[in-house]
Amino acid sequence: MGVVQLIDSLDAGGAEVLAVNIANALCNKGINAHLCATRKEGVLKTNLKENIGFLFLERKKSIDFSAIIRFKKYLKKNNIGIIHAHTTSYFFAVCVKLIYPKVKIFWHNHTGNYIKLKGFKFFIIKNISVFFDAIINVNEELNTWAIKRLKHKKSVKLDNFPQFINKSSTTKLFGKENKRIVILASLREVKNHVSLLKAFKLIHKKxxxxxxxxxxxxxKDKYSKKLNKFILEKELDKNVFFYGLCLDIEYILKQATIGVLSSKSEGLPISLLEYGLAKLPVVVTNVGECSKVIMNGESGIVVESENSLVLEKALEELINSEEKRKAYGGQHYKNVNKNYSQESFINQLVKIYTQ
Known part of the structure; x- marks a missing residue:
């Protein structure tokens, strides 16, 4: 069985991390594993095992005939029968299937916002989905959407799994030890750093x-400028720090005291599971699968989204209690190891591929 993970880029995002983790795990299982980045390479390429096949297509547009033909040739040459397409790469996968019908497509839907799709975008994905052999969803809400709205006959929910691959110790966090709050989230509006900054402004006073x-x-877009403007206006520039893309996540989280996610929408964030591996207590908004990962009041605190006041209150609760931080972090670690293991994920995935 030859399987290629298909992803737009290898920048350090949740879907990208999972694509790399899956390729590595399949390789460990003795499966002919590959990964293809269609538009852009990225920092996560260094996390791939050496014996995993890698292809970079440098795709310039949605329908790039040169890239489609090169990918088809790669599939045939390496005896690959399965395309595991992550997020928006499903469109490119379908373009390839049109000229190479024997290949199977498994679409991995990581994006919580898909349930809000309307109009032309929904029309496109609904009609394209007939080419999918299965849809893999990271939470139950997306699975229900795929079954009821896309009306797909084979849709399954499969929980993500975390893994620390990079063992380097490069990124040194500023600030005092045992007094650091960390968020692993690219600067996108859906991650709602604005709400977190508003909450942190209140925390900073106390x-x-x-x-x-x-x-x-x-x-470096409007959203990024908005965040930086807020920090400067509220005089938080000596207490809020940006690090950009980082690979040494394990080392970073070892230096942190509290993990937080303030998103408006999520699927099942890898970062939330990584907080668990690092034994971090967390505050997370009640979106996507987050409230199923975190047992409120046992392994962390779950708050409503887009409410900076309740976010501030929850963070302060952990700031004021080292005992709670230790207890919640320990329980979160146990839950992640028990319920979100690599072995369980890969065994289920192989069944999906072969059924």
Missing amino acids: HPDWTLHIIGKDF
Whole structure:
């Protein structure tokens, strides 16, 4: 069985991390594993095992005939029968299937916002989905959407799994030890750093020695400028730090005290599971699968989204109690190891591929 993970880029995002993790795990299982980045390479390429086949297509547009033909040739040459397409790469996968019908497509839907699709975008994905052999969803809400709205005959829910591959110790966090709040989230509006910054502004007044650390790609766009403007206007620039894309996530989280996610929408965020591996207590908004990962009041605190006041209150609860931080972090670690293991994920995935 030859399987290729298909992804737009290898920048450090949740879907990209999972694509790399799956390729590595399939390789460990003795499966002919490959990964293809269609538009862009990225920092995560270094996390791929050496014996995994890698292809970079440098696709310039949605329908790039040269890239389609090169990918088809790669599939035939390497005896690959399965395309595991992540997020928006499903369109390119279908283009390839039109000229190479024998290949199977498994679409991995990571994006919680898909349930809100309307109009032309929904029309496109609904009609394209007939080419999918199965749809793999990261939470139950997306699975229900695929069954009821796309009316797909084979749609399954499969929980993500975390894994620390990179063992380097490069990124040194600023601020005082045991007083660091960290968020692993690229600077996208859906991640709602604005709400977190508003909450942190209130925390800063009471706890001026605590710091906030933002790990994730900065797209240097309007949203990024909005965040930086807020930080400067509220005089938080000595307590809020941006690090951009980082690979040494394990080392970063070892330096952190509290993990947080303030998103408006999610599927099942890898970062939330990574917080668990690092034994971090967390505050997370009640979106996507987050409230199923975190048992409120046992392994972390779950709050409503887009409410900076309740977010601030929850963070302060952990700031004020080292005992709770230790207890919640320990329980989160146990839950992640028990319910979100690599072995369970890969066994289920292989069954999906072969059924």
